[in-house]
Amino acid sequence: MLLLLLAIILAMGGVMLLNKAYTPEYGLDLAGGTTVTLQPITPNGNAPSQESLDLAVNIIRERVNGSGISDAEVAKSGDNIVISVPGAGQEEVVKLVGTTAELRFRQVLAIGPGSPPPPGQLSTEAPTPAPSPASTESGRKGSKEPKPAESATPKPDATAAPDTGASPAGRALSSALTNPSPGATSAPSAEPSGDKPAKPAKPDASAAPKTDAVPTVPPTAADDPMAGVDPAGIDPEVLKQFQALDCAKDAGRGAQDAPDKQYVGCSQEGDTKFVLEKAAVTGTSIDSASAGVDQTTGEWLVQLSFKGQGPDQWSKVTTTAFNSQAPRNQVAMVLDGVIISAPVIQEPITGGRAQISGSFTQVTADELANQLKYGALPLKFEKSSIEEVSSTLGADQLRGGLIAGAIGLLLVVIYSMLYYRGLGVVSVLSLLVATILTYQSVVLLGAFAGFRLSLPHVIGLIVSIGITADSFIVYFERIRDEMKEGRRSLRTAIEVAWVRARRTILIADAVMFIAAVVLYFLAVGGVAGFAFAMGLTTLIDIAVVFMFTKPFVAMLAKMKFFAKGHKLSGLDAERMSETTVAPKTLPQEA
Amino acid sequence: MSGIARRLYRGEIDVDFVGRQKLWYSLSAVLLLVSIAGLVVNGLNLGVEFKGGSVFSFKAPTANIEQVRATFAEAGAHQVIAQTTQNGWRVTTESLPAEQVTAVQKAVATEFKMPPAQVNLQVIGASWGGQVANKAIIGLIVFMLAIILYLTLAFEWKMALAAVVALLHDLVITAGVYAWSNFEVTPATLLGFLTILGYSLYDAVVVFDMIKEVTAKLGTTSKLTYTEAANNALNHTLIRSLNTTLVAILPVAAILFIGTTLFGAGTLKDLSLALFVGMLVGTYSSLCVATPLLVTLKEREPRYQALARRIASHGGSSGIKTVRQPVTASAAGGAGPAAGKRKKK
Numbered sequence: 001m002l003l004l005l006l007a008i009i010l011a012m013g014g015v016m017l018l019n020k021a022y023t024p025e026y027g028l029d030l031a032g033g034t035t036v037t038l039q040p041i042t043p044n045g046n047a048p049s050q051e052s053l054d055l056a057v058n059i060i061r062e063r064v065n066g067s068g069i070s071d072a073e074v075a076k077s078g079d080n081i082v083i084s085v086p087g088a089g090q091e092e093v094v095k096l097v098g099t100t101a102e103l104r105f106r107q108v109l110a111i112g113p114g115s116p117p118p119p120g121q122l123s124t125e126a127p128t129p130a131p132s133p134a135s136t137e138s139g140r141k142g143s144k145e146p147k148p149a150e151s152a153t154p155k156p157d158a159t160a161a162p163d164t165g166a167s168p169a170g171r172a173l174s175s176a177l178t179n180p181s182p183g184a185t186s187a188p189s190a191e192p193s194g195d196k197p198a199k200p201a202k203p204d205a206s207a208a209p210k211t212d213a214v215p216t217v218p219p220t221a222a223d224d225p226m227a228g229v230d231p232a233g234i235d236p237e238v239l240k241q242f243q244a245l246d247c248a249k250d251a252g253r254g255a256q257d258a259p260d261k262q263y264v265g266c267s268q269e270g271d272t273k274f275v276l277e278k279a280a281v282t283g284t285s286i287d288s289a290s291a292g293v294d295q296t297t298g299e300w301l302v303q304l305s306f307k308g309q310g311p312d313q314w315s316k317v318t319t320t321a322f323n324s325q326a327p328r329n330q331v332a333m334v335l336d337g338v339i340i341s342a343p344v345i346q347e348p349i350t351g352g353r354a355q356i357s358g359s360f361t362q363v364t365a366d367e368l369a370n371q372l373k374y375g376a377l378p379l380k381f382e383k384s385s386i387e388e389v390s391s392t393l394g395a396d397q398l399r400g401g402l403i404a405g406a407i408g409l410l411l412v413v414i415y416s417m418l419y420y421r422g423l424g425v426v427s428v429l430s431l432l433v434a435t436i437l438t439y440q441s442v443v444l445l446g447a448f449a450g451f452r453l454s455l456p457h458v459i460g461l462i463v464s465i466g467i468t469a470d471s472f473i474v475y476f477e478r479i480r481d482e483m484k485e486g487r488r489s490l491r492t493a494i495e496v497a498w499v500r501a502r503r504t505i506l507i508a509d510a511v512m513f514i515a516a517v518v519l520y521f522l523a524v525g526g527v528a529g530f531a532f533a534m535g536l537t538t539l540i541d542i543a544v545v546f547m548f549t550k551p552f553v554a555m556l557a558k559m560k561f562f563a564k565g566h567k568l569s570g571l572d573a574e575r576m577s578e579t580t581v582a583p584k585t586l587p588q589e590a
Numbered sequence: 591m592s593g594i595a596r597r598l599y600r601g602e603i604d605v606d607f608v609g610r611q612k613l614w615y616s617l618s619a620v621l622l623l624v625s626i627a628g629l630v631v632n633g634l635n636l637g638v639e640f641k642g643g644s645v646f647s648f649k650a651p652t653a654n655i656e657q658v659r660a661t662f663a664e665a666g667a668h669q670v671i672a673q674t675t676q677n678g679w680r681v682t683t684e685s686l687p688a689e690q691v692t693a694v695q696k697a698v699a700t701e702f703k704m705p706p707a708q709v710n711l712q713v714i715g716a717s718w719g720g721q722v723a724n725k726a727i728i729g730l731i732v733f734m735l736a737i738i739l740y741l742t743l744a745f746e747w748k749m750a751l752a753a754v755v756a757l758l759h760d761l762v763i764t765a766g767v768y769a770w771s772n773f774e775v776t777p778a779t780l781l782g783f784l785t786i787l788g789y790s791l792y793d794a795v796v797v798f799d800m801i802k803e804v805t806a807k808l809g810t811t812s813k814l815t816y817t818e819a820a821n822n823a824l825n826h827t828l829i830r831s832l833n834t835t836l837v838a839i840l841p842v843a844a845i846l847f848i849g850t851t852l853f854g855a856g857t858l859k860d861l862s863l864a865l866f867v868g869m870l871v872g873t874y875s876s877l878c879v880a881t882p883l884l885v886t887l888k889e890r891e892p893r894y895q896a897l898a899r900r901i902a903s904h905g906g907s908s909g910i911k912t913v914r915q916p917v918t919a920s921a922a923g924g925a926g927p928a929a930g931k932r933k934k935k
Contacts, residue, residue: 032673057715076715077645389673389680401858404848408841415836456781459845459861463785466838467792470830473837474796477830500803507744508795512788514736519784522729530781534788 002555005433005547012440016447024439025446026086027454027529028073030398033086035389040079047079057081084389086452103283103372104259105314106276107321108330108342110229114247114271230328234275238262242275267339274339276332280317283335285310287352289372291365300360302369303353311352319348333372341368397455405462412469420476426552427472434468434544441536457533464537470508471545475501475553491557498550505545512538605828608821611882618759618879625766632769637776638669640723642716643685646694648709649678650702657701665697666690669774682714726780730787737791745802748887753794756880760790764868773863782864789838790872793831794880800827801881805888808897815901816894820885824877835873842866 016022025031040048040056053076060083061074073084231239238261247266259279266273287307294301306314321329322345332342343356356368409431417424438461445451478497483490516535520528607614650658655672658679662670667683667690674680686694691711699706734754741750764786768775804823805816814822842865849858888894 035675075642078713082714389675397858400848400852401845404845404858405841407848408844411840411844412837415840419833455858456778456861459778459858459865460781460785462841462845463789463838463865466841467789467834469837470792470796470834473830473833477827477833481826504796504799507799508792510740510744511737511791511795514740515733515784515788515791518733518736519726519729522732523726527726527729527780527784530784534784 001547001551005543009433009436009440012437012444016440016443019447021443021447024442024453025451026398027452027457028084028086029454031086031452032389033084035082035084037077038081038083040081053079053081086454103286104279104334105281105317106263106279106332106334107317107324108274108327108332109234109262109277110231110242110275111327111330112229112242112273114266114269114273229275233277235262238264238275242273245273247271247273263334263337265334265337265339267342272339274332274342276334276339279334280331281306281310281313283372284308285313286372289369291360291362291369294357299357300362300365301355301357302360302365302372303355304369304372305353307352311350314352314354315348315350318345318354321345322348398458401455401458401462405458408462409465412466416469422556423476423479423553426549426556427469427476429552430472430544430549431465431469433548434465434540437540437543438465438537441540442533445536451532452529454529456530460530460533461537464534464541467512468537468541468544471501471505471541472549474504475545475549479553491554494553494557502546505542509538509542605825606821607824607877608817608882608885610878611886614878614882618875621763621766622759625763625769628766628769629762632772634765634769634775635772637774637779638671638682638684638714638716639777640716640775641685642714643669644683644691645712645714646681646683646698646709647675647678647712648698648702648704650698650704651678653679653702661697661701662694665694667694685713733787741795741798745798749798749802749884752880752884752887753791753798755883756794756875757787757790759875759879760786760868760871763871764864767867768864771863774860776860778861779864782861782868785865786868786872789869790875793834793872794876796834797824797827797831797876797881798884800824801884808894812897813901815898816888816891817885817898820881820888824881828877831873831877835869839866839869842869 038060040053057074057076060081061072072086075082075084229239229242234242241264245264245266247270259282262278263276264273265276285306285308287305287310289302289304291300291302293299317331321331326344330342330344332339334340341356343358360368412431413424413428416427420427442451442453442461446453475497478501479493482493482497513535516531516538519531520535523531646662655674658672658681659670662672662681662683667686669682669684671682672679673682683694692706695706695709695711698704698709734757738747738750738754741747741753761783764783767773768779773779801820801823804826805819808814808816808819812819842862845858846862846866849862889898
């Protein structure tokens with residue numbers, strides 16, 4: 001156990017050395033940071049409503065806090081929103097703020113596999129996305145291309161049920177008004193398909209219900225990533241970007257997509273890349289979005305409706321898409337530069353309402369509905385100022401806290417040496433081990449998880465080290481009880497006491513841990529960060545008691561100094577009071 | 591003095607915690623009333639982070655942070671957070687009324703030699719308001735339910751109830767201290783409250799674990815009532831409770847001392863006061879509130895009522911010969927109903 005603990009400490013130290021991370025990352029109060037002021041822009045120049053500002057604050061807070069331990073602050077300032085991020089350079093903050101982009105709908109112009117295929121793998125169907133984890137989940141045909149082709153065939157019961165495939169590209173969009181069920185969506189879409197073959201855009205679509213070939217595009221060399229991409233209407237610059245894009249390396253997350261330009265991006269899973277047309281509809285035109293269950297098929301779907309100019313724009317883009325051949329019959333939804341969904345258009349949707357269906361689960365349907373609803377911030381913002389700010393507290397407070405903490409711990413050490421004599425050494429060493437583990441964890445979490453140490457954290461950690469000491473006290477008192485009670489040998493007493501103390505320690509630590517977990521997941525902002533630190537120290541407490549204190553005491557028990565009950569060992573018979581009389585034990589039950 | 595220390599060390603001390611429950615209940619009731627009165631009458635002095643405030647920005651390249659803080663304090667601002675930025679100073683204060691804003695602007699202008707118009711004012715909203723506070727409260731409620739569930743499984747519901755009541759007791763009294771002392775409630779304070787939450791429960795759990803172990807031995811033929819057994823268990827863990835409190839509170843006391851004497855105002859003081867008070871109250875409540883409450887609940891159970899009756903009629907004499915009975919001796923002064931029932935020999 002002791003060796004294992006040593007190995008853990010050394011391993012953590014090793015990681016720290018490798019990453020050159022020796023000091024924790026500090027929070028806003030200790031290290032300062034960068035403050036960005038966002039100014040809302042309303043179409044009519046009026047002041048934005050307080051509700052929309054509050055909503056924006058909440059969305060931004062969720063975004064900048066990420067896992068909840070970065071200690072960022074978001075506040076309203078008049079009609080502006082002020083975001084303060086600890087320690088980060090300007091670039092990083094601007095990026096974070098950049099992700100406040102709104103949702104946009106864009107027609108798909110071309111599709112390619114997210115990453116270049118490994119050498120040797122043939123990809124005759126270049127427009128078909130590389131097999132993705134999502135498509136295995138669907139358990140359906142790997143190729144997504146046949147689907148649009150199929151839905152164009154006039155079969156009312158078309159296998160074109162719009163759920164062929166789980167990746168964003170595999171979903172189908174239809175009008176909610178006319179098509180309440182995905183099963184039925186193929187029927188109306190079959191109606192207009194009657195005149196489809198006449199359309200020049202899709203000369204051979206109806207002739208291609210086959211699943212194994214993409215008729216529109218002649219197969220080209222396997223290693224040509226541009227195979228199957230029809231460059232017509234695509235800006236050559238954009239085409240070059242598309243060629244260069246590797247979703248495995250750069251998912252494009254957080255990028256701003258300019259609405260008036262064509263855009264190249266990746267799907268959320270990173271398995272597909274897209275060239276997209278200029279934005280047709282923006283998120284602000286979405287009136288509502290909700291997840292629901294189809295009454296007839298029981299499948300999850302997302303319903304959305306548009307407002308303002310939305311219905312018109314939406315009808316235009318769906319008509320264009322519908323009249324185009326695959327893959328241009330898809331409309332992509334872009335949020336934060338990432339294509340979150342790209343359903344196939346089953347028919348021109350004119351009513352301003354639509355539904356997206358296709359292998360959703362409740363979770364994914366809710367997620368998409370929320371992205372549609374809130375992804376677009378209720379307001380548009382302009383970065384009005386970015387400035388670096390110094391810490392709110394200054395170094396003196398941290399220094400004071402550390403000095404005070406050190407004094408306090410020193411008092412603890414003196415007290416336990418006086419009280420527990422020899423055993424005091426164990427508690428002091430245990431505290432030392434706990435301190436080392438805590439420091440290492442905080443540094444590593446700062447380096448890898450964005451944990452930011454603020455002054456309340458520092459104090460909390462100091463206090464929790466004090467609470468850690470309680471574990472030893474519980475154990476030591478148990479050992480003394482056992483010694484007093486049963487005239488047992490020291491080594492037996494240590495084992496028996498351990499079994500009883502262990503239970504107490506675990507129950508008490510479980511309480512702390514429950515507190516930490518609940519608060520971490522339910523609270524936001526600084527509270528979540530603090531709860532995180534609390535949970536961390538509880539785990540460290542258990543680790544120290546199990547892996548250090550207990551084995552160490554057992555080891556000491558083999559030494560003469562303790563086993564014989566030397567006066568200074570803290571276990572001497574005289575100080576335990578007369579061992580023959582057990583003053584505090586309860587009467588044995590008859 | 592060494593006598594008490596020695597007895598404490600050997601675990602020979604015995605205090606009739608449970609028997610004096612009326613005393614503790616009255617004491618706690620008074621503390622709670624005073625605290626609630628404080629919360630109602632004075633209210634909490636909420637910080638800028640909760641209420642929002644005023645932000646002054648100005649350029650004063652030569653000024654240092656102490657000068658800036660002092661200038662604002664003299665002009666009547668109480669909560670001053672001074673920061674430097676690339677564009678000069680950024681000072682956040684509580685929401686100031688118009689005339690005080692002018693006073694601050696004038697003071698800054700005079701002190702750092704600039705026209706008052708160059709001291710810009712913005713109003714800032716609460717960074718910890720609304721949603722953050724609401725979520726924290728929801729978190730607390732869920733937490734309490736989770737703890738009740740957990741302690742019910744680990745112990746029993748009566749212990750869970752007693753522990754949570756003691757916890758609320760601690761939180762209200764700590765909040766009361768803030769109300770009366772007018773110390774600022776900042777996010778740091780809130781985090782201090784959360785620490786108390788864990789600490790208070792932790793302490794109660796250790797005590798209850800011992801009570802559970804000791805009272806598990808009580809059978810129909812035992813010579814102790816539940817009250818006496820629980821009191822024994824308490825005295826048994828007394829030394830642990832005191833040691834633990836001392837060890838945990840020493841660093842906090844040091845931080846409080848340094849925070850108050852050296853820094854005057856700030857996070858250190860705000861946080862450590864909450865912890866200091868909370869820990870003291872937490873130790874008190876696990877000994878004098880949680881346990882008596884538990885005993886009151888348990889003594890209503892028929893089996894312990896029967897036990898108490900039987901022991902009362904027998905006088906409980908048989909136990910005293912072999913083992914020194916701390917409870918018997920001290921119960922004479924105790925006013926607890928269960929202890930009082932017991933006849934003295």
